[in-house]
């Protein structure tokens with residue numbers, strides 16, 4: 001597995017986004033805005049930085065499905081609308097603040113404020129955006145409104161935001177990881193090893209590499225472990241043939257993998273006395289949060305499990321059914337944790353730094369009761385024995401990281 005991941009990098013170097021961000025940003029002060037698009041929620045944040053301290057206000061806005069699948073113009077108008085509403089509520093309509101934009105999709109990044117969308121992932125599919133600069137699309141939408149003015153100072157991936165915001169607290173943070181709706185990681189690489197990065201060394205000798213590892217396996221390298229469930233999930237997705245690794249791991253798909261297994265075992269007479277329910281047989285109706293809730297039951301107790309099965313119209317489930325349902329959930333979440341750990345170890349072993357902290361965000365890592373422990377155990381097996389690591393939960397990582405990068409970039413301009 002680890003060697004294959006490395007092979008994937010060298011096979012398709014075009015898929016790497018390489019960015020440089022300065023890692024020491026503790027001295028910036030003032031108010032900064034951030035937008036965070038790409039996970040379960042869209043968030044607008046206002047961050048006030050003072051010496052070694054920050055205050056943060058944020059608001060979550062929904063992105064309705066018709067916008068996720070509509071036109072790019074509709075999406076960016078909606079984002080600008082949410083931003084304006086937030087600025088009004090916070091009484092900063094008249095201020096011209098620096099903004100960092102966390103945009104968590106694969107980008108061909110051409111600079112700190114220029115990124116062309118390579119492809120949509122995670123349920124988004126807005127027309128007219130692929131191949132275009134998303135910063136410009138946001139600027140255009142803000143201009144169309146005419147009631148707010150903003151300086152966009154940075155566009156970054158959520159992994160980068162997570163790394164930046166963890167590094168603000170803990171300078172041994174060298175990897176940013178997301179295990180949420182999607183999955184991805186970025187890491188700090190020595191600039192001399194980044195052959196595709198031809199800008200002069202800005203002083204640190206380091207660059208951030210966004211691996212976009214969700215796409216690992218799209219070239220067939222994971223076929224030997226992809227199951228029929230993984231193949232069905234891919235076929236039914238809005239981006240078939242893409243993001244194979246992500247589809248085996250992340251929150252957008254985990255519940256559906258479990259549901260498919262439960263459907264099959266029911267139809268084979270192995271679960272629920274062979275009698276399923278409409279909801280159990282409905283695609284997408286076994287939510288990933290159920291996996292976390294079922295595995296949160298104390299061992300031998302099935303309170304959450306029973307409640308969820310009842311909600312799904314499976315009141316007739318026996319104690320043995322509950323044992324089996326929990327087992328299926330454990331198999332699927334354990335596989336996800338092990339795959340993430342294997343990929344992470346590839347990075348840790350490649351970096352070969354004595355001690356690396358991994359900043360992590362995302363709903364699966366945050367809410368699954370055993371994900372952290374499963375990862376700790378598996379990484380300890382796979383990491384080169386002389387290396388040490390920590391896994392650090394990032395609080396509001398990606399959005400806050402965007403504001404920190406905007407703070408740094410705007411200070412540099414001054």
Ligand code: BGC
Nearest residue numbers: 104105106121178182183184
């Ligand atoms: C995107 C990445 C992102 C990850 C986690 C993936 O679908 O391609 O850019 O970092 O999700 O949000």
